[in-house]
Amino acid sequence: MKFSCFWVVCLFLVTGGLVAQENLLINIYNRETKSLNGSWKYIVDPYENGYYNYRYEPLENFENLWKLAFFTNAKPENKSDLVEYDFDKSDSILVPSDWNTQKEKLFYYEGTVWYKKSFDYLVKKKSNRVFVYFEASNYQTDVYLNGKKLGTHLGGFTPFNFEITSLLKEKHNFLIIKVDNKRKKEGVPTLNTDWWNYGGLTRDVKIVETSANFIQDYFIQLNQENNKKIKGTIKLNGQNLNSKKVQLSIPELGIKKEFVSNDIGEVSFEIESETIQYWSINNPKLYEVIIQSDEDKTIDQIGFRTIKTEGSKILLNEEEVFLKGISIHEESPIREGRGYSLKDAEQLLLWAKELGCNYVRLAHYPHNEHMVRLADKMGIMVWEENPVYWTISWENESTFLNAKNQLTELIQRDKNRASVIIWSMANETPATVARNSFLTRLAKHTRALDNTRLISAALEQSSVEGNSNIRTIDDPFAEVVDVLSFNQYIGWYEGLPEKCRSISWNIEHNKPVLISEFGAGAKKGYYGDKDTRWTEEFQENLYTETLNMIDGIEQLKGFSPWILVDFRSPRRVLPNIQDGWNRKGLISEDGQKKKAFFVLQNYYNNKAN
Structure with missing residues (x-):
């Protein structure tokens, strides 16, 4: 097995520049989270006036024009101030879902829709870290918190996340999302498909809080060459990750092993067990797998099988x-x-x-x-x-x-x-x-x-x-x-x-x-x-x-x-x-x-x- 690619922050070229992709948080399915699902405010923006000026230049590049940018959630400062949008007076839409089947006028719409969600958040522990996690959004998604850009994601069907620790406030946060589902020749998929191009925040949006050093990722599977051995890698995220203790437990198999991380926070292991029940179509056996560090704990349900x-x-x-x-x-x-x-x-x-x-x-x-x-x-x-x-x-x-x-x-x-x-x-x-x-x-x-x-x-x-x-x-x-x-x-x-x-x-x-x-x-x-x-x-x-x-x-x-x-x-x-x-x-x-x-x-x- 090779795991190193999982830990790398990817940078890749897309039309219009560089897109930073943060490391994906794994097993959010089983972590405690705060849901941001429900009613969001939205603005339909087919000409992308909330993102570009009249010269089609990104408003992000012009601080003096930021009031025009929808991601700033600007409000008039006096009765003479010109602000030509207002999320709070705009229509509402449900997340998760597509905009096509929620709003009749958007049934065939392909383009940009801005979403806005206001929320409060009290961090449980001062040293903790906080992320916003999207299960999917179709297709190009630009994410802003409290007027600051977190990043961009391409692709309509995979999860992505951004850390928001330094920008988060206890009260009156506003998360603004620019979602653009226009089909593009250079896109994946491309212009021509045989399914509906549903736009919007189509899956759950969550706030995830972790410890300062947390369990970022793991890959735990049966050794395909020896079905008596469970093989895997665990990766920590944080600072000073060398020589951190990591414990793996599978109680039903009587497995409880402790490991020490290397200088980049990784642990590799292979554990033998003679009593594994293999996952199959007639006996879909899943084991509770517990991974624990000094600061974090995550639990998953994993089946072991070989396929070849x-x-x-x-x-x-x-x-x-x-x-x-x-x-x-x-x-x-x-x-x-x-x-x-x-x-x-x-x-x-x-x-x-x-x-x-x-x-x-x-x-x-x-x-x-x-x-x-x-x-x-x-x-x-x-x-x-x-x-x-x-x-x-x-x-x-x-x-x-x-x-x-x-x-x-x-x-x-x-x-x-x-x-x-x-x-x-x-x-x-x-x-x-x-x-x-x-x-x-x-x-x-x-x-x-x-x-x-x-x-x-x-x-x-x-x-x-x-x-x-x-x-x-x-x-x-x-x-x-x-x-x-x-x-x-x-x-x-x-x-x-x-x-x-x-x-x-x-x-x-x-x-x-x-x-x-x-x-x-x-x-x-x-x-x-x-x-x-x-x-x-x-x-x-x-x-x-x-x-x-x-x-x-x-x-x-x-x-x-x-x-x-x-x-x-x-x-x-x-x-x-x-x-x-x-x-x-x-x-x-x-x-x-x-x-x-x-x-x-x-x-x-x-x-x-």
Whole structure:
């Protein structure tokens, strides 16, 4: 294992300058925090008048113009003073959530919205440190506390934090956030996607208080080469970190070990135990793991398992497993808009379990932490994905660094989750020289951060030269991945479902094969014969024909059809059928199961793990 990359403060180039990325706080899920969720004030600013002057120069650079800048929360000092905004007189909006489904006038809006939250905070101990932690905000987020800029974050689906110790007051703090969800060619993802671009503070915002020296991070997993040993690293944050005592306890295994940190506050260890119960889909065993220093203590729930490939097999704890999966978008099954709550995650994963799944693909970006925490408890294996989607700016180095940073933040957050077995680099990307280099660099970086999991990407299938009925995978990145995954839509975008009967597969790689997507659109309640597109019968027939076809793939070790629930997409505009929804779900947006749900459920119920 290599952990050093986790402790580095990253600096990377983005459009407009440098962005500082602070070290991510780990296991906020289990720490005591103060929630800043609830009602926030907001101002819609499509021309970004609150950030730029009329020459399109950042107001941050002109102290004499700061009253114009929304982040200062300025108030008129007298009756003649000109201030052209007022958060306190503006409308309110709920956090967490997206602005699109809360405010009808913002349904299609892409641009800047300013958020403001006022709060009081009394530090428990004078020497303590305080951070503001964002579970996610889409897409570019500039953060200010009491008129001072804390930093900028890029990416809509990963957590980030900033220290606020020196700026915090006991009374009348104001946190102002500039959130800009404009799609950008150089962004990750780029301009063109097939999901809704929900804007805003879409996940929880929290205040985290720590001791002066605290437990910053840790990576505790089973040694993949020796399943009797638990291996890991712990990292402290603070001053004078050399020779600090750090204790690791796993009471149920009778483990209680004390270590001493090195000069940069790191501890590495390997502990043997003969009595480990391994996490599995049938026995998702989690242990209480306690990490304690002289000043800090954190508790997590961690499962121990091995995952690897052997030829075309996927082995979970040395036993072959077939991944009975489904793809999922992060939309709420309870209300409209971006999913973020524990109840959202529970409903989605309960539907997956009802379907017969032991595995889910979280597409096409990192989902909220509830999903993987619940998957740990429910015995569901997870594919997590970086939002490198379709065609991005492969030759742009800042785009690569952006993708690398988002992937790093995902791995940092979820590296201790037993359920996570696959890190996916990308989805449906064209096999060019620049793209191959881009993805290979991401894969190398991922393996340096975490060598306990498998690497994949959703590739595309193609015909064997001279015979369109024989399909293969002709992609150089197939040599890099551990698991060969691809999307295919024979019978939907290519011919009708009966075409599946004429297709055979010639995949030469001696690797496990996953079909990461297949499917067809159907509107719930629209019935007809199996040849009428958009009917439940058409979708049902496509599932029947596709399952028969892919059963002929020798190396097939699982699949995750597209998709569990209908989801919003601006690309899907057919009146009375799509109406802004991608209809490939096995369940409608209002929770009704379509006929194809039961076809797949029957297949999974009769398929061994």
